[in-house]
Amino acid sequence: MFALLAAGRGLGAVTRVPRIGWVVADPVVARQVLNDGAVFTMTGEGGVGHLWTQLFGPEMAEFFGGARHVEIRTHVRDLFTEEAARTLVTRAQGAHHARLAARLRAGETVDVAGAARVLAGRLVADLLGLPSDRPDTVYARLFAAGERLASLALGTTASTHLASGTLERARAVVAEITAGVPDAYRTGGSDTLLGRCRELGLGLPMATGLATLLVIAGTETGASGTSRTVALLHDTGGQHALLADPSLRPDAVREGLRVAAPAPIIGRHVARDTVLAGRAVRAGDRVVLLVRHATNLAGPFDLHRPPPPETRQLWFGAGRHLCLGAAVARHQITAMLETVHADGRPYEITSRTPARNVLVPAYKRLLVRPAERY
Numbered sequence: 001m002f003a004l005l006a007a008g009r010g011l012g013a014v015t016r017v018p019r020i021g022w023v024v025a026d027p028v029v030a031r032q033v034l035n036d037g038a039v040f041t042m043t044g045e046g047g048v049g050h051l052w053t054q055l056f057g058p059e060m061a062e063f064f065g066g067a068r069h070v071e072i073r074t075h076v077r078d079l080f081t082e083e084a085a086r087t088l089v090t091r092a093q094g095a096h097h098a099r100l101a102a103r104l105r106a107g108e109t110v111d112v113a114g115a116a117r118v119l120a121g122r123l124v125a126d127l128l129g130l131p132s133d134r135p136d137t138v139y140a141r142l143f144a145a146g147e148r149l150a151s152l153a154l155g156t157t158a159s160t161h162l163a164s165g166t167l168e169r170a171r172a173v174v175a176e177i178t179a180g181v182p183d184a185y186r187t188g189g190s191d192t193l194l195g196r197c198r199e200l201g202l203g204l205p206m207a208t209g210l211a212t213l214l215v216i217a218g219t220e221t222g223a224s225g226t227s228r229t230v231a232l233l234h235d236t237g238g239q240h241a242l243l244a245d246p247s248l249r250p251d252a253v254r255e256g257l258r259v260a261a262p263a264p265i266i267g268r269h270v271a272r273d274t275v276l277a278g279r280a281v282r283a284g285d286r287v288v289l290l291v292r293h294a295t296n297l298a299g300p301f302d303l304h305r306p307p308p309p310e311t312r313q314l315w316f317g318a319g320r321h322l323c324l325g326a327a328v329a330r331h332q333i334t335a336m337l338e339t340v341h342a343d344g345r346p347y348e349i350t351s352r353t354p355a356r357n358v359l360v361p362a363y364k365r366l367l368v369r370p371a372e373r374y
């Protein structure tokens with residue numbers, strides 16, 4: 001995956017790469033693929049739905065395409081509006097942020113990456129209807145289990161067929177992640193996703209698959225986007241402009257996501273012959289979209305950069321699978337930016353360590369404290 005992203009610079013808009021398939025480096029063509037869900041599908045070799053279907057069975061494939069997918073999205077949409085996202089982030093993360101801000105005000109050093117992992121775990125647990133009043137370690141473990149499950153997908157860029165040993169390991173991690181699901185499914189109110197699954201008449205196995213999907217979709221991406229945005233604002237000096245004018249916060253979040261692009265690659269299966277940017281693409285081929293490369297073509301992080309129209313929100317995908325949690329992710333990053341600037345002073349990064357063997361590039365540790373001189 002990283003070799004592909006690095007090679008992106010030398011590739012044309014659409015290039016045939018041996019063993020991988022069609023690699024798309026251009027943002028406009030990438031959006032065209034995502035918007036044509038009838039031809040470029042998630043199920044079938046090359047799409048992420050193919051991985052999920054091997055893990056949870058053919059019923060799960062229904063979530064990734066067709067009428068069932070539309071029905072489920074429509075039924076849960078109100079849990080993901082701007083207002084619902086703001087309420088969720090405040091409820092699930094507010095107390096934790098208040099403690100972090102107090103520690104920074106007292107001049108302490110905090111690990112933003114570690115906090116972002118716990119906060120992402122708390123948020124997803126709350127949204128699902130799992131217990132949300134446990135100690136931080138419970139949510140750090142949930143996050144780590146999601147990370148382990150996602151890392152099993154490393155190496156599937158050339159084929160999304162999972163070996164039986166990998167499937168066995170994946171099922172063990174799923175059991176760990178979803179231990180609380182049967183209870184939450186039975187008792188969850190309609191303000192929780194598992195409660196909604198029950199209301200919709202989805203059986204427990206499908207609800208368990210969707211809960212796992214949410215843990216994977218919503219934890220590593222959100223945590224990576226949060227700590228990378230904090231680091232980018234520090235490294236570029238953009239945090240000073242943000243302190244002077246807090247109304248720039250939405251721009252900081254958008255630029256952070258554009259540059260970090262926590263879902264750096266998206267795969268699709270080609271369901272029928274078509275022509276893509278002048279190239280004849282055949283049914284059964286795979287398409288790999290280099291999202292991070294495409295969103296970074298506009299240039300480096302710049303708080304004052306007008307939103308580049310061709311990459312608009314591409315880091316959240318597009319079309320029928322456009323990220324359901326986009327507003328949640330934005331509010332989550334906003335909350336961290338408010339926290340690190342809680343006392344109106346800039347922060348400095350005293351140490352950082354990248355995470356290794358993870359699907360989503362992220363920091364393992366990002367130590368931040370109030371700047372001594374500024």
Ligand code: HEM
Nearest residue numbers: 217218221222225262263315316317321323324325328329
């Ligand atoms: C910065 C953080 C995030 C990024 C960059 C991101 C990115 C994406 C992308 C690119 C997709 C589409 C994948 C594809 O088309 O193959 C997606 C789908 C999805 N995301 Fe996110 N995501 C983030 C955070 C979240 C959060 C916090 C949640 C939930 C709380 C979430 C829930 C979902 C769900 C449920 C889907 C599947 C939607 C569907 O298939 O209809 N995401 N995300």
